[in-house]
Amino acid sequence: MRNDRALAGPPLTERFLYVPRMSFGASRCFCAGLRAFGIDARPLPASDDRTVELGGRFTSGEECFPERLTLGDSLKVVFDSGHPPEKLAFFMPTAPGPCRFGQYSPFLRRVLDEVGAEDAMVLSPSSGSGYDELGQKSTEIQRAAWRGIVVADLLRKALLRIRPYAIDPDEADAVYEEAITAACRALEVPFRSAKETLARMRGAVEEAAERFAAIRQREEERLLVGVVGEIFCRMNTFSNEELIRRLEKQGAEAWISDISEWVYYTNLEQRRKWIPYAGQKWSKRMLAAYLKDMFQHRDEHRLAEPLHRFFAGREEPKSISVVTDLAEPYLPAEGVYGEMVLNAGKTVYLWSKGCDGIIDISPFTCMNGIVSEAVYPKISRDHDGIPIRIFYFDGTQSHLDRDLGILLELARTYRKRKTQR
Numbered sequence: 220m221r222n223d224r225a226l227a228g229p230p231l232t233e234r235f236l237y238v239p240r241m242s243f244g245a246s247r248c249f250c251a252g253l254r255a256f257g258i259d260a261r262p263l264p265a266s267d268d269r270t271v272e273l274g275g276r277f278t279s280g281e282e283c284f285p286e287r288l289t290l291g292d293s294l295k296v297v298f299d300s301g302h303p304p305e306k307l308a309f310f311m312p313t314a315p316g317p318c319r320f321g322q323y324s325p326f327l328r329r330v331l332d333e334v335g336a337e338d339a340m341v342l343s344p345s346s347g348s349g350y351d352e353l354g355q356k357s358t359e360i361q362r363a364a365w366r367g368i369v370v371a372d373l374l375r376k377a378l379l380r381i382r383p384y385a386i387d388p389d390e391a392d393a394v395y396e397e398a399i400t401a402a403c404r405a406l407e408v409p410f411r412s413a414k415e416t417l418a419r420m421r422g423a424v425e426e427a428a429e430r431f432a433a434i435r436q437r438e439e440e441r442l443l444v445g446v447v448g449e450i451f452c453r454m455n456t457f458s459n460e461e462l463i464r465r466l467e468k469q470g471a472e473a474w475i476s477d478i479s480e481w482v483y484y485t486n487l488e489q490r491r492k493w494i495p496y497a498g499q500k501w502s503k504r505m506l507a508a509y510l511k512d513m514f515q516h517r518d519e520h521r522l523a524e525p526l527h528r529f530f531a532g533r534e535e536p537k538s539i540s541v542v543t544d545l546a547e548p549y550l551p552a553e554g555v556y557g558e559m560v561l562n563a564g565k566t567v568y569l570w571s572k573g574c575d576g577i578i579d580i581s582p583f584t585c586m587n588g589i590v591s592e593a594v595y596p597k598i599s600r601d602h603d604g605i606p607i608r609i610f611y612f613d614g615t616q617s618h619l620d621r622d623l624g625i626l627l628e629l630a631r632t633y634r635k636r637k638t639q640r
């Protein structure tokens with residue numbers, strides 16, 4: 220496990236593990252999954268001005284925006300929580316590949332040392348190994364964490380289908396938040412079999428489906444906007460300045476790429492990496508990766524069933540290789556690794572499903588965003604000229620509503636002539 224300093228101090232089970240608040244629902248459900256294994260996990264506190272101030276104090280301005288925010292939130296815990304450093308642990312996964320994400324964890328370690336929190340642990344499982352470093356119960360913990368991520372994805376997807384049309388959008392938010400709480404309750408109970416936990420989670424989803432269905436809605440034609448981009452900035456409403464709500468206020472419905480997409484992508488890359496040597500059909504690790512992927516799909520299918528009625532016309536790709544295949548002419552998965560591949564492929568997929576425009580949400584200077592931006596003009600030309608616009612964020616966005624309005628105007632024009640419906 221890449222949590223070197225922890226070896227000298229108390230184990231993870233005797234600490235509070237703080238998890239980045241990538242999205243409200245996913246971070247809560249992810250933590251609930253870990254709590255079932257005796258890990259006192261909790262989301263980092265919500266970002267605010269103090270986050271920005273603390274993050275800015277220890278960075279030079281060249282770091283990625285999500286790094287500044289997660290650092291600022293972690294430092295708020297160090298300075299404000301009242302817990303001594305030896306009681307603290309910070310979850311900061313890492314990943315191989317060309318972008319700077321691999322720097323987050325060592326950088327956090329360095330700043331913690333600098334502020335005198337040497338005894339705080341940094342827990343850094345890697346996507347390159349399929350997050351296998353989570354310890355002895357790695358497989359079970361990963362499965363619980365996966366279930367947390369996927370149930371939050373599904374509930375968010377239902378929310379984004381209902382809220383834009385709801386007569387009272389706050390009602391939709393309330394149903395979503397209560398459903399997340401119910402899913403957490405099902406997830407966090409220890410010593411339950413995986414089967415029983417899943418059944419209880421499914422019960423929570425079924426109840427949410429009934430409540431979503433009861434929300435009064437207006438009949439309304441809205442523009443459909445696909446949303447791709449860097450995973451943290453895309454999901455974290457503080458960093459993207461509530462872009463999705465702003466879109467909804469301006470008359471659109473958003474179809475956002477979810478977090479599980481990235482998990483499936485890392486599974487695919489893992490299998491690719493462990494392709495056996497000549498003469499062998501299978502390697503053991505490859506088989507394990509296949510099985511993990513299969514169980515994850517099975518869990519997702521079971522949890523998604525009660526919500527299917529909301530997802531007609533918004534079906535996700537049957538497998539992640541559909542997305543990487545669609546990216547092939549622009550960013551072939553064999554030669555490129557990272558979210559840029561998903562951005563390119565998903566943009567084409569969303570076009571094929573009838574979206575009227577595409578938004579990419581990325582942090583300012585994001586390497587994935589820059590590469591994606593370079594291929595979007597060609598993707599647009601090859602697909603009826605669908606409008607694609609990248610929005611960069613660094614905490615200083617000033618004309619977001621105006622720029623969204625321009626994109627939606629282009630989407631309206633495109634809608635009249637689009638060939639995919």
Ligand code: SF4
Pocket residue numbers: 283284285318319320321449558582584585586587588
């Ligand atoms: S994806 Fe972009 S924002 Fe995220 S770490 Fe990589 S370069 Fe930074």
